[in-house]
Amino acid sequence: MKKIKKNINLKRRNFLAGTASIAGLAATASVIPINIANSNHSEGSKGLPEFISWKDRDALIVHSDKGIETHRSAIGESLITPNRNVYIRNNMPTMTDAQIGNRDNWKVSIQGVKNPKTFTLAQLKKLGHTTIATILQCSGNGRGFFEHKVRGSQWETGAAACVLWTGVPLMAVVDACGGIEKDAVFMTSAGVDHEPTGLDPKKAMVERSVPKKVYKDAMLAWEMNGVPLPNAHGGPLRMVTPGYFGINNVKHLGKVAFTTKESSVKYMKSSYRISPIGKKGSQYPSCWEMPVKSWITRPTDETGTVKAGKVQIVGVAMGGTRKVRSVKVSVDGGKSWKRAKFVGPDLGKYAWRQFVLETSLTSGTYNIASLASNGRAKQPELRMENRRGYAHNGWKDHSVNITVV
Amino acid sequence: MKIAKFLLIIFCILNFNFQSLLADEEKMAKGLEIFNETAGCAACHALKAAGSDANIGPNLDTVSLTEELVKEMVTHGLGVMPAYGEGILTEEEIDIVSFYVANSAGK
Numbered sequence: 444m445k446k447i448k449k450n451i452n453l454k455r456r457n458f459l460a461g462t463a464s465i466a467g468l469a470a471t472a473s474v475i476p477i478n479i480a481n482s483n484h485s486e487g488s489k490g491l492p493e494f495i496s497w498k499d500r501d502a503l504i505v506h507s508d509k510g511i512e513t514h515r516s517a518i519g520e521s522l523i524t525p526n527r528n529v530y531i532r533n534n535m536p537t538m539t540d541a542q543i544g545n546r547d548n549w550k551v552s553i554q555g556v557k558n559p560k561t562f563t564l565a566q567l568k569k570l571g572h573t574t575i576a577t578i579l580q581c582s583g584n585g586r587g588f589f590e591h592k593v594r595g596s597q598w599e600t601g602a603a604a605c606v607l608w609t610g611v612p613l614m615a616v617v618d619a620c621g622g623i624e625k626d627a628v629f630m631t632s633a634g635v636d637h638e639p640t641g642l643d644p645k646k647a648m649v650e651r652s653v654p655k656k657v658y659k660d661a662m663l664a665w666e667m668n669g670v671p672l673p674n675a676h677g678g679p680l681r682m683v684t685p686g687y688f689g690i691n692n693v694k695h696l697g698k699v700a701f702t703t704k705e706s707s708v709k710y711m712k713s714s715y716r717i718s719p720i721g722k723k724g725s726q727y728p729s730c731w732e733m734p735v736k737s738w739i740t741r742p743t744d745e746t747g748t749v750k751a752g753k754v755q756i757v758g759v760a761m762g763g764t765r766k767v768r769s770v771k772v773s774v775d776g777g778k779s780w781k782r783a784k785f786v787g788p789d790l791g792k793y794a795w796r797q798f799v800l801e802t803s804l805t806s807g808t809y810n811i812a813s814l815a816s817n818g819r820a821k822q823p824e825l826r827m828e829n830r831r832g833y834a835h836n837g838w839k840d841h842s843v844n845i846t847v848v
Numbered sequence: 849m850k851i852a853k854f855l856l857i858i859f860c861i862l863n864f865n866f867q868s869l870l871a872d873e874e875k876m877a878k879g880l881e882i883f884n885e886t887a888g889c890a891a892c893h894a895l896k897a898a899g900s901d902a903n904i905g906p907n908l909d910t911v912s913l914t915e916e917l918v919k920e921m922v923t924h925g926l927g928v929m930p931a932y933g934e935g936i937l938t939e940e941e942i943d944i945v946s947f948y949v950a951n952s953a954g955k
Contacts, residue, residue, distance in 0.1 A: 492907070507906035508894075534927050536903045594926050640904050647928045714927055 494537045495675050502528040509533040510596030513604065515843070518740050518759060522787045522797055523576070524604035526668050529676065532581045532602060534649050534710065535636040537675045538695050542639050546671070546679040551663065555631075555701030557621030564679055567663060571615030575662060575685065576794035578761050579604050582688040582715055582730035585826070585835030591720055593832035600738045600841060605759070605795045608683050610664035613699070617658060627701035630658045632682040635697035645708050650698075651691045652705040653684055653731055660685045660793070663696065685793035686764035688730040688834075690715050705729075718830045733763045735822055736836040737770055737798070737815035739843050748846045751806050756783070759795040762817030766792035769816050772800040776810035777824065777839065783813070804847045812842035872951075879948020882941050887922075887932060889945070897952035905929055908953045915950035922946055 489500045492508040502517035511531040518524060543549065547565040562570070581602035583595050596602070613630075617623055629652040637647035662683045665672050672678035677694025684691040690710070705711055711729070718727035737760035742749045760770045771780035783798040798813070814822050826837040835841075883889045883898050890900035894907040905928075922942050923933030933942060 492910075505910065507911040508903075509906050592920065594921060594924065642904070642928065646930075709928065 499527040506596040512598055513601035515600045516743050529604040530602045538636050549679045551696055552698050553620050555624050555627050560620050567611050570619050571611040573612050574609045576607050576790035577685045578795050579606050579689050582833045586832030588840035589832040607668050608664035609666035610662045613658045613661040623701045626703050627655050629702045630655050631700045631702045631706050632693040633698040634693045634695040636695040648708050649710050650706040650708045653691050657684050717833050720830050730833055734836045735763050735815050735817045735820050736761050737813040738841040739811050739813055743843050748848050751847050754804050756800045758798055758813045760815040761795040765817040767796055767815055768818040770798040771814045773812045774809045777812050806847050808846050810842050810844050812838050814838045875944050875947050879944045882945040897955050913950050913953050915946050918946040918949045
């Protein structure tokens with residue numbers, strides 16, 4: 444039971460309400476309870492919130508206990524981002540083991556299908572099994588580069604990760620329910636992490652609609668990089684919508700519905716809309732498909748200065764909903780470009796590719812940029828200005844300055 | 849005469865500081881009340897100074913806040929957080945609670 448201080452008595456409150464001029468503190472320390480349980484978001488010993496105390500503090504930038512970014516240099520040393528380095532962006536508090544209970548008994552209902560059903564996690568595991576690699580990226584990744592005053596975590600490059608998910612293809616689940624209802628237009632997924640808060644579901648439920656076609660590649664995942672899906676990342680069951688921004692990959696999944704209309708909750712209707720600065724509303728596009736994007740991960744100024752001579756410029760590149768085709772790298776702020784080489788395995792169009800450009804640098808300062816293309820679209824030079832700082836893929840802001848000695 | 853003038857100046861300075869200190873103390877007291885009761889920020893946010901450890905919104909002790917930023921967030925809301933500037937709090941109340949949070953966070 445959480446408790447809050449109430450240092451002001453009623454007489455004082457009336458007095459405050461009636462006049463702007465008041466005497467100093469005449470505190471009467473009493474305590475009143477509020478029926479919202481706190482459990483796992485207290486600050487841990489490592490400077491990380493307790494619910495993610497297992498993460499690597501050195502790899503992370505803490506914006507808040509619900510917004511934790513991966514350092515640029517902690518992303519691209521291998522193709523898959525280890526769980527301990529993966530960013531955190533929560534709209535609701537992470538559910539606890541006690542709230543989740545027996546993981547195999549976790550329930551998800553499937554609606555908008557010919558035979559609506561509710562499956563337990565144990566039942567889902569019998570319907571099908573696969574592993575896919577996708578990029579998980581917050582809609583606001585890159586927000587920190589916007590120059591107008593944007594509310595929210597000031598992410599630069601690290602609200603993104605490349606993750607291996609294991610679970611059941613949604614197609615298999617849909618087949619087990621007799622197929623999708625004919626008039627469905629959207630696939631709508633809802634989490635249940637708002638339930639313990641007691642807040643109004645219209646305002647607090649994370650329910651997201653995406654175009655129905657997404658179900659063909661989507662999966663219901665219970666493993667992340669080879670371990671049971673951590674609660675902090677939406678365990679025990681999460682919707683994975685490949686190629687779509689993180690918010691659509693609904694955590695603590697309780698419902699998947701094929702619907703004729705988009706969800707009317709706040710997180711669908713008004714939040715996550717890409718609108719011009721100074722304007723907002725549901726008429727603007729939702730944060731759905733991710734655009735083509737890349738950024739340099741090494742060498743960066745986080746690792747100090749770079750020795751003159753041969754240098755490996757490393758980064759990650761993604762094609763959004765299409766395969767990334769090429770990456771060019773510039774060491775002179777975009778005046779000239781050289782094609783980089785993809786390295787490491789190709790884990791499919793929804794994973795990112797690592798790229799390397801080997802070059803020689805003499806002492807001086809350099810601005811290093813990368814520019815990816817998916818064959819149909821390439822990164823723009825500049826960001827697309829928008830109110831909430833979403834979907835930034837401009838190459839210029841994502842460039843890094845290094846000093847070679 | 850010179851001594852009297854000097855004393856008067858000292859008195860004025862001290863009085864001015866005292867007044868502004870008092871004003872800040874009043875704002876902090878009212879800010880606490882708004883935080884815990886009028887607006888109910890404590891239902892969602894942890895803030896040690898207010899005795900709150902709720903975990904729906906970010907822990908205000910672990911984020912770096914300026915008064916201006918708090919004012920912006922309180923006025924316009926974000927995600928599940930309501931826009932308190934749209935008929936829930938007065939402008940004066942928003943000023944006071946923003947002053948309170950910015951000066952209490954991490955303490």
